[in-house]
Amino acid sequence: MIKVLFILIIHLSGVLLFAQQTDSLPDKLVKPVADSLILRADSLLLISPDSLEVPVDYSARDRVRFEYAERIIHLYGDAYIKYQDMEIRAAYIRVELNKNLATAEPAIDSFGQKSGVPEFKEGDQNFKAQKITYNFESKKGLIEEIVTREGDLYIHGAETKFISKLSKDSGGDDIIYNQHAIITTCDAEHPHYGIYSNKQKIIPDKVAVVGPSHVQIQGIPTPLWLPFGFFPISKKARSGILFPKEYTYDDRGFGLTNIGYYLPLSDYFDLKILGDIFFKGSYKIGVNGNYKRRYKYSGSFDLQYENRIQELPASYLTNINRPISLKWSHRQETGAHPYQSFGGNVHIETKGFSKLQSNNYNAALQNILRSSLNYNLQFPNSPLSLSAGMSHSQNLISKIVDVTLPEINLQMRSINPFKKKNRIDASEKWYDRIATSYNAQFRNSVHTTDTILFTDKVFDDLRYGFKHGLDINANFKVLKYLSFNPSISYDEELSFFQHEINLLDSVFLPPNATDSVYGKLDTLRRNSFAPFRTITASAGLSTQLFGQILASKGWFRGLRHQLTPSISFNYSPDYHKNPFNYYKTYDTDLRPEKNISREYLKFTDSPFGGFSVPGENFNISFNLSNRLELKYYKKKDSSFHKLPIIENLSISTNYNVFADSFKLSPIAASGSNRLLNGMVTVYYGMSLDPYGRDFIEGKERRSKEFAINRNKHLLILSSAFINTTFSSTLGQIVSLFKTDPENQKTNNLPGLAELFYNFNLQYILNFRHSRQANGEDKVERSVHSFSLQGNIPLTRNWKINLSNISYDFNSKGFQYPSLGLERDLHCWLMRFDWSPQFGYYTFFIGVKPGSLEFIRIPSNQSFTGANR
Numbered sequence: 001m002i003k004v005l006f007i008l009i010i011h012l013s014g015v016l017l018f019a020q021q022t023d024s025l026p027d028k029l030v031k032p033v034a035d036s037l038i039l040r041a042d043s044l045l046l047i048s049p050d051s052l053e054v055p056v057d058y059s060a061r062d063r064v065r066f067e068y069a070e071r072i073i074h075l076y077g078d079a080y081i082k083y084q085d086m087e088i089r090a091a092y093i094r095v096e097l098n099k100n101l102a103t104a105e106p107a108i109d110s111f112g113q114k115s116g117v118p119e120f121k122e123g124d125q126n127f128k129a130q131k132i133t134y135n136f137e138s139k140k141g142l143i144e145e146i147v148t149r150e151g152d153l154y155i156h157g158a159e160t161k162f163i164s165k166l167s168k169d170s171g172g173d174d175i176i177y178n179q180h181a182i183i184t185t186c187d188a189e190h191p192h193y194g195i196y197s198n199k200q201k202i203i204p205d206k207v208a209v210v211g212p213s214h215v216q217i218q219g220i221p222t223p224l225w226l227p228f229g230f231f232p233i234s235k236k237a238r239s240g241i242l243f244p245k246e247y248t249y250d251d252r253g254f255g256l257t258n259i260g261y262y263l264p265l266s267d268y269f270d271l272k273i274l275g276d277i278f279f280k281g282s283y284k285i286g287v288n289g290n291y292k293r294r295y296k297y298s299g300s301f302d303l304q305y306e307n308r309i310q311e312l313p314a315s316y317l318t319n320i321n322r323p324i325s326l327k328w329s330h331r332q333e334t335g336a337h338p339y340q341s342f343g344g345n346v347h348i349e350t351k352g353f354s355k356l357q358s359n360n361y362n363a364a365l366q367n368i369l370r371s372s373l374n375y376n377l378q379f380p381n382s383p384l385s386l387s388a389g390m391s392h393s394q395n396l397i398s399k400i401v402d403v404t405l406p407e408i409n410l411q412m413r414s415i416n417p418f419k420k421k422n423r424i425d426a427s428e429k430w431y432d433r434i435a436t437s438y439n440a441q442f443r444n445s446v447h448t449t450d451t452i453l454f455t456d457k458v459f460d461d462l463r464y465g466f467k468h469g470l471d472i473n474a475n476f477k478v479l480k481y482l483s484f485n486p487s488i489s490y491d492e493e494l495s496f497f498q499h500e501i502n503l504l505d506s507v508f509l510p511p512n513a514t515d516s517v518y519g520k521l522d523t524l525r526r527n528s529f530a531p532f533r534t535i536t537a538s539a540g541l542s543t544q545l546f547g548q549i550l551a552s553k554g555w556f557r558g559l560r561h562q563l564t565p566s567i568s569f570n571y572s573p574d575y576h577k578n579p580f581n582y583y584k585t586y587d588t589d590l591r592p593e594k595n596i597s598r599e600y601l602k603f604t605d606s607p608f609g610g611f612s613v614p615g616e617n618f619n620i621s622f623n624l625s626n627r628l629e630l631k632y633y634k635k636k637d638s639s640f641h642k643l644p645i646i647e648n649l650s651i652s653t654n655y656n657v658f659a660d661s662f663k664l665s666p667i668a669a670s671g672s673n674r675l676l677n678g679m680v681t682v683y684y685g686m687s688l689d690p691y692g693r694d695f696i697e698g699k700e701r702r703s704k705e706f707a708i709n710r711n712k713h714l715l716i717l718s719s720a721f722i723n724t725t726f727s728s729t730l731g732q733i734v735s736l737f738k739t740d741p742e743n744q745k746t747n748n749l750p751g752l753a754e755l756f757y758n759f760n761l762q763y764i765l766n767f768r769h770s771r772q773a774n775g776e777d778k779v780e781r782s783v784h785s786f787s788l789q790g791n792i793p794l795t796r797n798w799k800i801n802l803s804n805i806s807y808d809f810n811s812k813g814f815q816y817p818s819l820g821l822e823r824d825l826h827c828w829l830m831r832f833d834w835s836p837q838f839g840y841y842t843f844f845i846g847v848k849p850g851s852l853e854f855i856r857i858p859s860n861q862s863f864t865g866a867n868r
Contacts, residue, residue: 056136057082058095071097078116079104083136085123086164090132091116100137106130122164125174125204129160139164148176148202155202156191157181176202182216183208185847186827193217193827193847195226239263242274251310253280260286268293281309297342299330308356323353324454330373339380344373344389350450352396369394383413394450401453404445404607412438433474440468445607463607467493478541486539497605498528501586518590525604532582532603532611535573542566557631557640564625574616582613621654626671647673661704664690666718676736679728686720686769693775700775717777720769731757759790784809797824801833 062077692710
């Protein structure tokens, strides 16, 4: 009751206020008003027989004024009106009840500033305008100076007619008719550019169609005219023609690139059919697409074929090249399956496809293409796992292609076969530490050239095989501190190919030779199945020793030295003898006095990279690893820190018991260090020969005697190296030299760091030592280069791009530099790129990527030494 009385009081107050402004109150206003609307403010309803079916809600912050004689309602200050799903907000709204019209306008202060600009919302449509007039019954509206957004397009209309999709004349779609309108992707209040036309028709989320139009820049018309315009603005994928966005000109003539058709085949898969057309007859056709299933997998593919016609220099003849490029990438989402996974990428080309793309220096620098696809299966509750896949390697210079398809691997992870899970006795037995693992592999591969990769001839080069292996190892503690590791490995490969070398009874005189050759070697390859078995046994003994020096005062708090000595024994049998007999012999000359019998391995063409046959040996290997750390106290943060002085210095050699000479191998020493928070990495190493040197005819020969006995030297330095690499950003470098906050105010370094923070720098300096044939030592600088890449923001809009800037101090020249200058023009972009090594440059000024990016002025040119 209180709410009803309160509403009646407000209503009566409005009537009395209106009565004070008129001489008399007409009788027809005392009766129920015959409005054509149902108006509701809170619970106030004015109802008539010809009213609308749904009430109209309205409100205002400042005041609501009624003109009963004219049936007009005025709403002031944050005015709001809603009918069905249509809403209008503005500083002022006038509702004409007789005409079912609502008119919204902004408020203008004494300085001419506007506030409360009308905002219209219906369904997905939401726009602002300077004046909105809307008819509730016909669901049509007139709008002045409207700005709507569809996708990345902004549409500025001077005079606009809006038809709601609920109107009987709409055909089920919202329709906007514009006069004197501009379509642009610029979000500025006054667009810097746009396509101006007298008439436009826009169906939101579908299409924008314009009549005869021209491009305006800063309000100035340009000579670029369009007879019509058709701009898809759907938020969903729709089929349509892809128009070329730029032209190009090179040795193929004038051409249009990336023209085609787009097909969204489903919510998970889309397809593009693209092509390049050149006036001299060359063309390129490509099909690419993307696919994705949420939480399962995603991928993309790209297949391109080019018919490239090039005129030969100084000739009327032409050369036709038809290269092919195939790219495919597939990725399984993490957690898609608990036991299975599939993914990888494929990149295969023929006839140097990427080398022909002269405007891409990254493709021009790429000489090796690689592909890899893998399927993995982990058997539940089992140590077994299965993997299958393919791999591909292609050299774009030599045209050599290596393809492996398929490659199947079955692996059993290491298990302890003698260890019982439910043993009553908890103590560990010595045989519990015995572990074994197994692996099996099948591979089919081909080594060929890309010219015959997709022909029948490739089947003649197929190589296939099967191999498996068993490893048994253990780990025991000896004398409490020593670790003893024995192991046995058995490997078997089933070979399907063997070869024989025979000396044919033939005497001939080779070209440009003075002596005849007695006998011709003939190699016969035949299909033959035979097992190839190898077995090795090894044992290792190792421990760790520690030494340290400690201090309790000052910055120095201690040194810690860790030594890891180890010795190992390796044995393999003689495969020349029974039961192996892997070798055969052949003669080299028909004359007995000149004949030399040579030995060869009868197995050949292994798809696993060749047959590795270890000679009979009993090797004893020695290794000593070192790590030295410094511990110090830092007063600045009152904490202890560690500094590795020697991270890993390893010294190793081995002794072959069965060798008839040179049983002791050279002593190898190598190590590495990282400095300046990992920005500097230093690798170093050397090889020291324990055997002496003899001089024969001015050349140094290795002696069978030790150097201490032959040359009075303990060891002879035969080779050495030191490689230093510095890699960092300029911001990281500046952070090393930061001073206290009081000093930073007058220091320019922090500003420099902000300007070049992401600028990448790399400096490489390598030295190599080698011993010459005459016994002299030679030290040379093998690598000395400096490279950088990044961008320099000169101002907020100007930027210099530096890509692959590398200077080689040895050759005294730059290596494939690429320079660029870029200017951000808000909705436009200007860019210049130059690759002097390839003689190629591009200039571009145009609209940023979006629906109108075809408004551009591209220019590119490549030149050779003949026309530089």
